[in-house]
Amino acid sequence: MSDLKALYQEVILDHSKRPRNFRVLEDATSRADGYNPLCGDRLTLYLRMNGDQIADVAFKGSGCAISTASASLLTETLKGKTRAQADGLFERFHDLVTGKGSVNGAGLGKLAVFSGVSEFPARVKCATLAWHTLRSAMAGGAEPVSTETDDAEDQAAR
Amino acid sequence: MGTAVTQEIANPAAFGPGAAAEAVESAAAFDVARIRQDFPILCQQVHGKPLVYLDNAATSQKPLPVIDAERDFYLQDCANIHRGVHELSERATRKYEEVRAKIQRLINAREVREIVFVQGTTEALNLVASGFGRKILAAGDEVVITAMEHHSNIVPWQMLRDEKGIVLQVAPVNDAGELIWEDLEALLGPRTKLVSLAHVSNVLGTINPLKRVVQAAHSRNIPVLVDGAQAAPHLKLDVQDLDCDFYSFSSHKLFGPTGVGVLYGKARWLEALPPYQGGGDMIRSVSFEKTIYNAIPYKFEAGTPNIGATIGLGAAIEYVNRIGIENIGRYEHELLGYATGRLSQVGGLRIIGQAREKAAVISFVVEGIHPHDLGTVLDQEGVAIRTGHHCAEPLMHRFGVPATARASFAFYNTRGEVDRLVAAVEKAKDLLG
Numbered sequence: 208m209s210d211l212k213a214l215y216q217e218v219i220l221d222h223s224k225r226p227r228n229f230r231v232l233e234d235a236t237s238r239a240d241g242y243n244p245l246c247g248d249r250l251t252l253y254l255r256m257n258g259d260q261i262a263d264v265a266f267k268g269s270g271c272a273i274s275t276a277s278a279s280l281l282t283e284t285l286k287g288k289t290r291a292q293a294d295g296l297f298e299r300f301h302d303l304v305t306g307k308g309s310v311n312g313a314g315l316g317k318l319a320v321f322s323g324v325s326e327f328p329a330r331v332k333c334a335t336l337a338w339h340t341l342r343s344a345m346a347g348g349a350e351p352v353s354t355e356t357d358d359a360e361d362q363a364a365r
Numbered sequence: 366m367g368t369a370v371t372q373e374i375a376n377p378a379a380f381g382p383g384a385a386a387e388a389v390e391s392a393a394a395f396d397v398a399r400i401r402q403d404f405p406i407l408c409q410q411v412h413g414k415p416l417v418y419l420d421n422a423a424t425s426q427k428p429l430p431v432i433d434a435e436r437d438f439y440l441q442d443c444a445n446i447h448r449g450v451h452e453l454s455e456r457a458t459r460k461y462e463e464v465r466a467k468i469q470r471l472i473n474a475r476e477v478r479e480i481v482f483v484q485g486t487t488e489a490l491n492l493v494a495s496g497f498g499r500k501i502l503a504a505g506d507e508v509v510i511t512a513m514e515h516h517s518n519i520v521p522w523q524m525l526r527d528e529k530g531i532v533l534q535v536a537p538v539n540d541a542g543e544l545i546w547e548d549l550e551a552l553l554g555p556r557t558k559l560v561s562l563a564h565v566s567n568v569l570g571t572i573n574p575l576k577r578v579v580q581a582a583h584s585r586n587i588p589v590l591v592d593g594a595q596a597a598p599h600l601k602l603d604v605q606d607l608d609c610d611f612y613s614f615s616s617h618k619l620f621g622p623t624g625v626g627v628l629y630g631k632a633r634w635l636e637a638l639p640p641y642q643g644g645g646d647m648i649r650s651v652s653f654e655k656t657i658y659n660a661i662p663y664k665f666e667a668g669t670p671n672i673g674a675t676i677g678l679g680a681a682i683e684y685v686n687r688i689g690i691e692n693i694g695r696y697e698h699e700l701l702g703y704a705t706g707r708l709s710q711v712g713g714l715r716i717i718g719q720a721r722e723k724a725a726v727i728s729f730v731v732e733g734i735h736p737h738d739l740g741t742v743l744d745q746e747g748v749a750i751r752t753g754h755h756c757a758e759p760l761m762h763r764f765g766v767p768a769t770a771r772a773s774f775a776f777y778n779t780r781g782e783v784d785r786l787v788a789a790v791e792k793a794k795d796l797l798g
Contacts, residue, residue, distance in 0.1 A: 211745050246737035247754055247767030269767055271735035
């Protein structure tokens with residue numbers, strides 16, 4: 208049960224049951240849809256950019272505990288960050304959940320609670336869905352993100 | 366393997382005394398402990414717990430005689446078929462064609478040439494769709510499917526819709542997961558050129574009233590294609606009695622190897638359809654001016670097939686015949702009743718698919734727990750189920766769920782394993798609920 212406890216930490220369960228910033232952002236400057244066809248997770252991520260800075264970020268959708276908590280914690284973490292900071296966090300978060308290198312969650316703040324995901328390769332896509340969707344929203348968000356089309360890297364990491 | 370089997374007597378209270386007596390009686394006729402010895406894969410630990418394999422609708426496990434048959438082919442008889450004059454090729458060809466005859470007997474086809482080897486059910490459905498698309502269907506013609514189809518019986522028709530302008534009609538299901546008969550019948554019109562439906566739903570377990578569908582279709586001169594992937598492992602099949610025009614199933618769900626499947630077609634239909642792929646073995650003579658196609662079934666069998674897997678399928682059919690498909694069906698039906706009863710007692714658990722006629726497949730959702738999370742917890746408990754949309758997204762929408770958890774049973778599963786499933790679901794509720 209220890210691996211499961213590490214995966215479903217209290218913070219994750221809390222955010223999955225009471226997701227933060229779970230709303231439509233009426234004055235969003237861009238939005239993107241994310242879809243994980245393997246488990247049916249769908250989410251829409253809303254961004255309000257102020258120049259280079261993320262002024263506000265929110266999401267709606269339905270998904271498993273990991274993807275919902277990941278989206279929720281993403282919104283909490285990114286408010287006020289610049290594009291470059293967001294990109295940097297994505298890289299570190301991705302390394303954390305895929306178990307690459309010696310990433311121990313340093314510099315990730317609350318996001319470090321997802322370290323347990325690396326023991327569950329099948330759940331990496333759940334944890335990264337919101338982040339891929341964020342990247343799409345920052346790029347303009349024309350095409351919906353699907354974990355089955357853009358995630359060859361995650362697949363290979365398995 | 367001991368753990369799972371010794372637990373088998375657990376919780377007889379879930380059923381009445383009559384049911385218990387019935388179970389004991391059938392247990393005598395059906396020695397699961399003995400059967401499980403033929404499936405070494407079942408005897409392993411997963412995450413430190415004895416494996417409980419309940420993902421049989423995705424693929425079933427293979428008994429030793431199947432593994433041995435495929436191995437023996439490669440150890441002793443490996444050669445290409447229908448080609449060589451040498452001894453190995455003769456042997457390989459004979460064994461391969463013997464399997465065709467076994468399939469003919471298994472489904473009671475009138476003639477052996479009505480059995481076409483394909484890669485699996487998906488290819489069988491695509492073969493018929495391709496043939497109908499090229500030779501029979503015109504713009505405006507209609508194909509009727511049902512709301513409980515697997516993507517493999519949806520997408521080939523959508524491709525034809527886009528290419529040829531055919532119309533795809535979908536017969537709805539009720540809340541129990543059964544076809545709504547009046548609605549299905551109302552869809553059978555003058556432009557309907559084919560009805561294509563699953564015999565058994567891979568998500569709901571519903572056994573469709575196939576004979577009745579065929580009769581209704583035939584009374585309007587409409588042929589019927591059947592996706593039997595989920596039926597072949599559970600039901601006795603008689604294509605002459607069903608009178609369907611095409612029937613398809615996969616080896617790997619019938620305890621045989623992956624990579625081979627069967628398309629049955631009435632001889633006159635197979636003769637009417639054009640070849641599926643061009644290549645070796647499907648021709649009688651070739652010149653650059655004109656090619657004469659081979660007779661059925663070879664017309665549809667271009668290229669070297671999966672000979673080893675086909676011979677393994679032959680062994681799987683023999684294995685199933687030895688146990689008896691009716692015995693299998695009876696045992697699984699009891700197990701389904703037991704599992705349904707036990708799961709129904711779990712608070713917040715909802716079974717999706719409550720058809721009166723059901724095969725041993727149970728889809729369910731648990732309030733407040735996403736199926737994917739449930740699947741992860743169950744896996745840690747050694748219980749293998751499938752979670753997701755099961756290649757039937759439209760059906761998920763019909764029942765208003767993004768995904769389900771699905772436990773699907775085979776004759777080697779036990780009541781003790783059902784108890785393990787239920788305990789694991791309770792554990793998931795404790796952890797995540």
